[in-house]
Amino acid sequence: MSLNPQYEDIGKGFVQQYYAIFDDPANRANVVNFYSATDSFMTFEGHQIQGAPKILEKVQSLSFQKITRVITTVDSQPTFDGGVLINVLGRLQTDEDQPHAYIQTFVLKPVGGSFFVQHDIFRLSLHDV
Amino acid sequence: MTGANIDYDYLLKFLVLGDSGVGKTCLLYQYTDGRFHTQFISTVGIDFREKRLLYNSRGRRHRIHLQIWDTAGQERFRSLTTAFYRDAMGFLLIFDLTSEKSFLETANWLSQLRTHAYSEDPDVVLCGNKCDLLQLRVVSRDQVAALCRRYRLPYIETSACTGANVKEAVELLVGRVMERIENAACNREFSLLLTQSRCLPNIAYGQPEDLVRLHDRREEPCSRRNCRNC
Numbered sequence: 429m430s431l432n433p434q435y436e437d438i439g440k441g442f443v444q445q446y447y448a449i450f451d452d453p454a455n456r457a458n459v460v461n462f463y464s465a466t467d468s469f470m471t472f473e474g475h476q477i478q479g480a481p482k483i484l485e486k487v488q489s490l491s492f493q494k495i496t497r498v499i500t501t502v503d504s505q506p507t508f509d510g511g512v513l514i515n516v517l518g519r520l521q522t523d524e525d526q527p528h529a530y531i532q533t534f535v536l537k538p539v540g541g542s543f544f545v546q547h548d549i550f551r552l553s554l555h556d557v
Numbered sequence: 558m559t560g561a562n563i564d565y566d567y568l569l570k571f572l573v574l575g576d577s578g579v580g581k582t583c584l585l586y587q588y589t590d591g592r593f594h595t596q597f598i599s600t601v602g603i604d605f606r607e608k609r610l611l612y613n614s615r616g617r618r619h620r621i622h623l624q625i626w627d628t629a630g631q632e633r634f635r636s637l638t639t640a641f642y643r644d645a646m647g648f649l650l651i652f653d654l655t656s657e658k659s660f661l662e663t664a665n666w667l668s669q670l671r672t673h674a675y676s677e678d679p680d681v682v683l684c685g686n687k688c689d690l691l692q693l694r695v696v697s698r699d700q701v702a703a704l705c706r707r708y709r710l711p712y713i714e715t716s717a718c719t720g721a722n723v724k725e726a727v728e729l730l731v732g733r734v735m736e737r738i739e740n741a742a743c744n745r746e747f748s749l750l751l752t753q754s755r756c757l758p759n760i761a762y763g764q765p766e767d768l769v770r771l772h773d774r775r776e777e778p779c780s781r782r783n784c785r786n787c
Contacts, residue, residue, distance in 0.1 A: 490634075491576075491578070492630075522633055523630070525582075525629055526602070526604055526630060528629070528630070529599065552631060552634055552635065554602040554631060554638075556602065556638050557638070
């Protein structure tokens with residue numbers, strides 16, 4: 429497969445779509461549809477998870493309802509298998525907590541004219557060592 | 558940090574711990590309502606509030622500078638790191654009297670704080686919050702009493718909403734920690750901690766001038782957060 433020239437638009441479009449679902453408490457569980465049942469990895473604050481069912485469990489275990497998000501940058505690169513690597517820098521506020529900066533990285537894997545999230549790494553930007 | 562800016566006798570650093578939604582931030586807000594500055598340090602994700610107190614003991618008056626650290630919601634994503642517990646001298650462990658789960662989790666919080674605190678037996682005050690919500694209360698006095706006996710904890714029921722016992726809870730902890738300070742000569746771990754905190758700074762204290770500036774801005778209103786009951 430070759431590089432996908434639309435990588436920028438795909439990256440931005442995906443991020444917008446993904447967070448629109450994630451940030452809606454009533455709809456949050458539907459983010460699971462972005463992942464593969466077996467071939468997706470998520471690393472959430474260092475916690476490693478594989479496969480959509482486990483990812484759903486993680487998403488549903490989060491204790492906040494409302495989430496307000498400001499995306500600062502979305503950087504994308506085409507990968508050599510026709511996919512897209514996306515890095516998001518942003519800030520989020522859960523319920524009435526203080527806002528935290530975070531970084532999230534996705535790898536979109538092409539499959540039959542569409543994509544699924546093969547890799548997803550999330551970290552709050554806390555420098556507390 | 559030079560000695561020139563220190564106009565208090567003791568700097569006490571407390572942590573507020575407990576599950577999300579038990580009312581930690583609201584309780585702190587009550588305690589420091591309108592009169593004191595809150596400072597959120599986004600790089601470390603810690604919110605801390607400061608208050609000055611006078612503590613009388615054994616015929617002497619001590620000026621206390623109290624710093625209370627709050628998690629600012631990071632515990633929703635991750636377990637708190639060792640850095641958060643660093644240098645803490647006392648702990649307010651809070652659960653919600655209307656949430657069984659938050660009460661059961663106090664055992665985990667205790668084991669966490671005992672692992673990370675300066676000693677295995679630090680001063681902890683257990684607070685059953687939301688005591689104003691009588692109809693919704695699900696944690697019984699017997700349950701709490703059993704836990705307190707098991708872990709030898711002082712216990713107080715608070716309402717961050719009405720302000721009941723909030724001051725008392727913090728001052729109970731101040732009293733315990735001050736007692737330990739006065740006996741510090743025979744407690745090596747604690748005297749070490751005191752020495753460290755006297756010479757400051759760690760990540761959250763910032764520059765000496767910041768510390769001074771904070772007290773000059775007492776008029777700045779705190780934003781009320783996370784308290785839907787009020």
